[in-house]
Amino acid sequence: MIKRLLKSVREYKRSSLLAPILVSCEVVMEVLMPLLMSKLIDNGIEKSDMGYVWKMGVLLLVCMFASMAFGALSGKEAAKASAGFAKNLRHDMFHNLQNFSFSNIDKFKTSSIITRLTTDVTNVQNAYQMVIRIAVRAPIMLIFAMCASFYINAKVALILLGIAPVLMIGLVLIFRYAHPIFVRMFKKFDLMNNVVQENVRGIRVVKSFVREDHEIEKFTSVSKSIRDDSVKAERALNFNGPLMMASIYSAMLLISWVGARLVVNKDMTTGELSSMFSYTMQILMSLMMVSMIIVMIVISRASAERISEILNEQPDITNPENPVMEVKDGSIDFNDVFFSYSKKKEKSCLSDIDLHIKSGETVGIIGGTGSGKSSFVQLIPRLYDVTDGSVKVGGVDVREYDLNVIRDNVAMVLQKNVLFSGTIKENLRWGNPNATDEEMIHACKIAQADSFISAFPDGYDTYIEQGGTNVSGGQKQRLCIARALLKNPKILILDDSTSAVDTATDAQIQKGFAEYIPGTTKLIIAQRISSVEHADKIIVIDNGKINAVGTHEELLANNEIYKEVYESQKKGGDQ
């Protein structure tokens, strides 16, 4: 997992390496300082040798500025490396995401993909920066400071060597204890967020059933359990500080006891003794750092896992090796097609579909929610692959076409359609990036969108808000149809795309299709009988199977389901 993530470091390898190297240099300088200081005290001040004090002082200042420079430079490189790493991670994820097939997309929840690309990347970025700076700094500091203290006096250094593991074990134990509580606590946070979210979204339900007190009770109980867990976890973590303090103090006391004897015995100088205290601080502090880093890594591990899931997801549908680059015509053939969303073929979503549509035909598709209508049409532009059998367009299996070629030739207006933030023109250009104004207006006229667009003060330059919230449902659908028309496709599929359009306008759109794109094969899924009744043939899909194929009149005469749907609508009139 970590390896997969590290692949995304790429051009920032240099910075990623420089940062720890520079940090190491900084550490060396920092460790040198107390050493030089002890010399300055012992040989300079003690012996009243001002020349020596000067010499050492200057040397110390040099060390210091070097340390500052190294530190600042490593900070800079670390910033570059981590921000760059995050950029590459986002880049890799987003690019892989674009190669996802529909079934890949279905696997992840939209909100979860967004979190992975945003929050999770930020977490990993922070952890990475931490690692290349401090994860290197702390152990190196530990080692160098240890070496320096051994160099000064091995006996005293042994005290440090004895205390360090005690502290380390203590810290590790504390984190080992607290970590599961934290994990549990995060889950409870999610629970709390869920309660808040449900309340904010469902406030009308809460208020109309007068359930405020009930919800408050729910919330306060989660809130309390968060408090309880937080207290437990933090109670453990709060032993860190005192443990650290106790270690430092006991080290100091032990060192003074042993040190005093050594100094009296002339085995050590006072300067050396005082530098030992500095090393004590450095060593114990870096131990603290090490344990903090371990925590950081543990926390960001979950994020790293989620990111690598996206990176490792292999697109189900890829381009064939020698793709066919041209679609001959708009004929469609389903040969004994079976299809299910999950690889386990327990429950087929579509079964035994055998159907042949000639180029230029208009085909209506009727069926209840969940009957498999959408799945059926999504096989044509190869948004999903069949489980068994084959789908041919223009006489060639869709799996043999270049993906872009087949999708450019099969335009589909999805049921759950989306407009993007940008002007109407920009949205229309999704269909054809090079569309001229005339082409756009023509497409909009067919889709019966031109009249309302022209009525906007800014016309075709009207800005569409994210999600298309500033146009009505019917207008949105017509814009989506126009967008699809601009592709100039051989096959046009409308998946319940005129449900919010009134029947009169709907009829106009159908008329436009017949008039302007007679050669295009048109598949129209609809709830409304009136949307399909003039089609060349109508397919009734029920429970994943073709129940009947025929014209409006034939079906009305022979098909129960069709009759039922027709009756349910006739009773109240259309709309």
Next chain:
Amino acid sequence: MPPPRGARPMNREDLKKNPISMKLVKRLLSYLTGKYKILLGIVFICIIVASVTSVLGNMFIKNLIDDYIDPLLTRATISGRDAVDFSSLLTWIRIVAVLFGFGVIANLFQGQIMLVISQNVLQNVRDDMFKHMQTLPISYFDTHSHGDVMSHYTNDVDTLRQMISQSFPSMVSSAITIIATLVGMIVTCWQLTIMVLLGTFAMIFFMGKIGGKSATYFVKQQASLGDVNGYIEEMVNGQKVVKVFTYEDRAKDAFDKKNGELCENATKANIFANILMPIMGNIGNVLYVLVAFVGGFLAIQCGVKAITVGVIASFLQLTKAFVMPVSQVSQQMNAIIMAMAGAGRIFKLMDEKSETDEGYVTLVHCKKNGEELTEVSEEEALAHKHSKDYVWAWKHPHGDGTLTYKEVSGDVRLFDVDFSYDGKKQVLYDVSLFAKPGQKIAFVGATGAGKTTITNLINRFYDIADGKIRYDDININKIKKADLRHSLGIVLQETNLFTGSVMDNIRYGNLKATDEECIEAAKLANAHDFISKLPQGYDTVLTANGAELSQGQRQLIAIARAAVADPPVMILDEATSSIDTRTEAIVQRGMDALMENRTVFVIAHRLSTVQNSKAIMVLENGHIIERGDHESLIAEKGKYYQLYTGAFELE
């Protein structure tokens, strides 16, 4: 290990919107000082003890060298090593050890007590916030994005946590340490103290400079992060459209551009943040060296007697001890500013005006004795709930002290109602209508015509500007809101289910309902069949607004939920519009059963569902333009006729 809740870095906008006012600080402190005065006192004492010990710890080296090692050394040189007596040193070390012990214990206690205080305060803040949120009018939720509201509970509370449990104690202890160290320094050597102070000012100056730069870039980083996240959100939500239009490459290009920009700003922001520490640390070090240097100079060259080796050594420690809290304070400053902004946002929510409710007419159980109604206890009513003698009644205290009871029948009348959401744009004009008990009234019209608004006025989600609404001949303003809403059932187009079992969700309509009653309601709503087929039947746990169910199934549960509440008046707001016509037929049967013997207001998308209404109101731009039953409206050949024949689009 603070939870990585992704607290937003501070930006200038926040500061501008939420200047740190004393009022805010006071209010926040009131949460702390309210219940925890004594505990806070103990914490304060602990902090003092711990800080003083740490200052002592820094003086420790001076004492060690000057008071013990040097004399011992002299002794050893004069009388030989064997004559040296270490017992006084041992005694001193023991005393210091005890002091240090106190310090450690104080530190431990401070941490333990403070965390309990801070977690309790956070719990109180969260609970108060939620409790208050529940009292807010619907208009609050209309005008605030859900994400913003949510972030009060996560980000804003988290900034508070940081401040209360970390910044606040560390500020106090820093302040004490700074003062104590300063005293220690002055006592040890005033000449060097002046130098250290000058150095510290330089440090603070640099810190401000770099911090300011860093803040500027953080704001930029935040802006481009928002940009990138927005783009991701939009593209991921429209991923299937992207596929269908083979837009992948263009999406990649656009993303790369934004991503590159973010990287640039993030790099800059982080560079400044990263170099802050080494520069600060080393200015501290420079001070450290200068102390040694100048100290040595003073001792040797100027022969200042007061400056001994011990003085210099301990002054070095003091310098470190002085510089550390100074840089800590400045680091905490940022957290405090952020927390204040967070507190500001939290208090803003808490200060939002609650729904007003001056109602005094309440809903009670009554026993019917001929025409006479006598109030009975809930237990008694529950025990006889199938008896026709026990009914709901309005308990109406009058100005003259008398008390009347009136059986709830579901008679709703609107008289010349005008309404505007914002006081500017009027959405309803002169709406009058009478719904007699058991009648079905339908509203038809385009989106924004005012259909939902009317129902929102009946249950007082909003209060009318002008006109009157009477419920069983009582002005609804006089009825307590909770009781009014208890008497109204509602099924909305957008179904909101709650995390919990199917049974819990149905019981939401009436918390006192037994399992049997819930199942009964489900049967009535035609939901029983599919619920029985769920893996765990009624115990199936629904999450994420019932994502496991189809739209139609969720709607059926919502209908069952309303059915179990058994209210005299029902409001069905586009309850079936997102279901296909065949499924709708099934749902419709459930609805019909539900509507029997009730006053019902129906808003419908498909005219088939409203055809059998007693009266149909056609709304346009807030006016009722046509009214009557289906036949008469068709005969009128007006707007309804156009809608019916499909010549006009509803949306």
